Amino acid sequence: MAVITISGEPGVLDKEVAARLAGQLGFLLIDKAGIAQLSGEMDLEEARLQKVDEAISRGDTDIDSETEACARLLQDSVAQLAEEQDVVIIGRGAQGLFRNLPGTLHVRFIAPRDFRVSQTMTRGRLSEREARRLIKTQELERARYLKFLYNLNPSDPGLYDLTIRIDRLSIGQALKVIVTAVDEMELRQVPRDRIVKDLLHQMPERKDNGRFANAAETEFAGFLEFYHIPFEYECRTFPLESDAHGKVTEAFTPDFYLPEQDLFIELTTMKQSLVTRKNRKVRKLRKLYPNVNIRIFYQRDFYNLMAKYGLLADKPVRNG
């Protein structure tokens, strides 16, 4: 597990740094959009989440148990996600959630108020008065959030491994400092070895500890994971035919579901006769469930994908 938490005083470009850091390290970025996705997976409506945030940020003294449970559930989900992959988390009281844990690095960005006001005016196209008011509001909200969840004060220097004055370092320099700390603290997980080419030659036999049915599915899953595309494997079965007693006699379970795309993908590397049967099933599924978005990824599509990344060719090529 490698977790980098990024927090900062309002107006210090911490979001920009977090996004760049995640991009540079190949870590998953958990920002506002990531949190919205997590809450969606927990069937926690975005509007409900917003109410929870607002109640905490306002400093409501009578926060009900359901609101508190929602906030803590979200924290649990962030922690679970961090156990599965390397993450950069921006805000959300993450410095409290992961405080003092091994494998974590807590970074705080600070800058003099005038610098932050000037940044906020430029980025938000605000007047100085508006910028000062916004900064003050955000300072209060962030402090209340961390206090409510963990009874901590975000200004406490003891919460952070690194505190960076962003008015004195460029974003690039700040990134270098953080990456050096990540390396020196050996936070990164040992890289997984992936010998992509060999997979294709072993296609029928290769299994991924039983998780995927064949090497093509394993490869495709690896491809999705590489680009941080969330997916579920064989998550839904669609009944296609039933007998007189209502018992399902034919059903179809697509291989992958991509929730962000609301797209089911059926991957096939099988022989033509089986593809025909699969085509028929997909046609039936489309007729019965017209709102379901499904795509068959044929052997040809799969090979095209591999070819795109130069994974099929095995001899050097010359231009001309």
Next chain:
Amino acid sequence: MDDMPDNIVEILISQQAVERRIAEMGREIAAAYQDSLPLLVGVLKGCMIFMSDLVKQIDIPLEIDFISAMSYGGVQKSSGAARITKDLDCVIEGRDVLLIEGIVDTGMTAGYLLRNLQARQPRSLRVCTLLDKEVRRIVKIPISFRGFSVPDRFLVGYGLDFRQLYRNLPYIGVLSNEITGLDRR
């Protein structure tokens, strides 16, 4: 470079057609951003020739920057996750950003970059691509400026490569299956 290299089986889009369309796209982009100072972010390396020609056709003030992400299968030992190998030099918070791609096909790379850039809170973030291979799309990409919709064939030239070669062809060509390895499948 009038003659086709042996490995190019067809010229899909001629140099003249590409140049004509880029001039039109330049006018479309200028009209869309006439009230702002857009930042054009080129996705290396496929955008290189396209972007170079495109910016000359955009008749309003603009800024340019570049970004690059590791490709799947691009390294023998991968950590199993895409990462940005060349980041922007400037801050994009509050800016009008236009991502410039040579080609969008599965949408994986563009989707990854859009998510990352969006997190930096630009004022607007749009996509411009010379080629759109929509038939291959897995990740939805909202494309605001599109040069050509292209069929599912292996295309090279005008900045697009196969194993880093063919970028210097002045047209969009179809690469032989013998080279890509598709002939043996």
